[in-house]
Amino acid sequence: MGILEKISEIEKEIARTQKNKATEYHLGLLKAKLAKYRSTLLEPAKKGGEKGEGFDVLKSGDARVALIGFPSVGKSTMLSTLTKTQSEAAAYEFTTLTCIPGVIEYKGANIQLLDLPGIIEGAAQGKGRGRQVIAVARTADLILMMCDATKGDLQKGLLEKELESVGIRLNRRKPNIYFKIKKGGGIAFNSTLTLTKVDEKLVQMILHEYKIFNAEVLFRDDCTADELIDVISGNRVYLPCLYVYNKIDQISMEEVDRIARQPFSVVVSCNMELNLDYMLEKMWEYLSLIRVYTKKPGQPPDFDDCLILRRGCSVEHVCHTIHRTLAAVFKYAIVWGTSTKYSPQRVGISHIMNDEDVIQVIKK
Ligand SMILES: Nc1nc2c(ncn2[C@@H]2O[C@H](COP(=O)(O)OP(=O)(O)OP(=O)(O)O)[C@@H](O)[C@H]2O)c(=O)[nH]1
Ligand SMILES: [K+]
Numbered sequence: 474m475g476i477l478e479k480i481s482e483i484e485k486e487i488a489r490t491q492k493n494k495a496t497e498y499h500l501g502l503l504k505a506k507l508a509k510y511r512s513t514l515l516e517p518a519k520k521g522g523e524k525g526e527g528f529d530v531l532k533s534g535d536a537r538v539a540l541i542g543f544p545s546v547g548k549s550t551m552l553s554t555l556t557k558t559q560s561e562a563a564a565y566e567f568t569t570l571t572c573i574p575g576v577i578e579y580k581g582a583n584i585q586l587l588d589l590p591g592i593i594e595g596a597a598q599g600k601g602r603g604r605q606v607i608a609v610a611r612t613a614d615l616i617l618m619m620c621d622a623t624k625g626d627l628q629k630g631l632l633e634k635e636l637e638s639v640g641i642r643l644n645r646r647k648p649n650i651y652f653k654i655k656k657g658g659g660i661a662f663n664s665t666l667t668l669t670k671v672d673e674k675l676v677q678m679i680l681h682e683y684k685i686f687n688a689e690v691l692f693r694d695d696c697t698a699d700e701l702i703d704v705i706s707g708n709r710v711y712l713p714c715l716y717v718y719n720k721i722d723q724i725s726m727e728e729v730d731r732i733a734r735q736p737f738s739v740v741v742s743c744n745m746e747l748n749l750d751y752m753l754e755k756m757w758e759y760l761s762l763i764r765v766y767t768k769k770p771g772q773p774p775d776f777d778d779c780l781i782l783r784r785g786c787s788v789e790h791v792c793h794t795i796h797r798t799l800a801a802v803f804k805y806a807i808v809w810g811t812s813t814k815y816s817p818q819r820v821g822i823s824h825i826m827n828d829e830d831v832i833q834v835i836k837k
């Protein structure tokens with residue numbers, strides 16, 4: 474039996490197994506098996522097989538955004554509208570066959586936008602260019618999942634399932650489970666709170682399925698068996714995702730309103746250039762980017778040129794961005810903006826910066 478058949482067998486068995494207390498362990502075990510087989514699909518393709526030609530685009534700029542969606546939802550139209558790059562758009566499916574990079578200039582940042590071939594159900598198992606597209610998606614900082622607003626909610630669910638099956642977790646946090654393989658001592662299992670979704674026996678069974686007999690496992694949240702499997706597998710990526718519903722020029726106002734209210738969703742029309750500004754604003758927010766302006770002593774801040782950093786970054790990150798040796802000679806900094814109680818305020822190297830703060834670094 475091939476891997477794909479094994480996967481499909483297990484999926485079928487999971488589907489027909491009723492979920493209750495008596496089947497809990499059996500299901501947990503099946504899920505662990507499924508995760509193991511699926512991870513073999515992530516391994517690079519063998520020589521002579523499918524190659525990633527045209528897909529290994531170099532990362533550039535401050536962040537990378539990947540356009541993922543079914544064929545003909547308007548991905549290429551979006552790239553051509555938002556960047557200086559033109560990507561062929563047409564009414565037939567699979568117009569785009571490789572990865573086409575463009576640059577969005579927004580709030581002083583250069584954001585790399587990647588147009589990709591459409592993906593379909595079964596993409597994760599190699600249908601179309603599915604595996605190459607998914608490999609690129611894993612390298613992105615944000616997924617723009619584009620759906621055709623005229624086609625209802627089906628596309629979203631199918632795409633999520635494809636990405637989910639190859640270990641891409643959208644809009645979710647990493648499970649708060651401490652996990653460490655040991656040389657001996659058996660399985661040390663603990664939790665910091667009462668667990669309602671797994672118990673020690675299930676955890677042991679799942680670990681044994683992975684042939685792990687010595688490990689320390691500490692649940693710091695009421696996590697599920699699936700989340701434990703994610704942690705053990707270790708090759709999961711956690712990405713923010715914005716669902717972009719295109720072609721709203723084709724649907725009723727009521728329908729537009731309904732879709733726009735869904736979580737993580739924006740509605741646009743690339744052809745008519747409707748609501749793209751709002752989408753860019755959301756994209757910026759989901760990327761967690763911030764702008765920091767620098768100021769030299771006795772001079773006004775340099776508002777023409779900002780540093781692009783991630784939310785939560787410290788003065789130390791700012792120093793490294795300015796020059797790699799600056800942190801070593803750092804004495805203190807003066808910051809104007811919303812991150813301080815007073816403006817200006819003297820801060821240390823671990824101070825956390827906010828969007829649009831101004832900073833002056835004082836050297837030793
Ligand atoms: N009505 C309408 N049509 C659109 C809109 N955006 C794109 N289209 C049309 O949708 C069709 C497909 O657009 P593409 O940009 O080629 O779609 P794609 O997702 O890149 O397609 P593939 O590369 O084949 O996966 C074209 O005929 C576009 O003109 C829109 O906002 N409204
Ligand atoms: K198309």
Ligand SMILES: [Mg+2]
Pocket residue numbers: 548549550561562568569588589590591
């Ligand atoms: Mg295209």
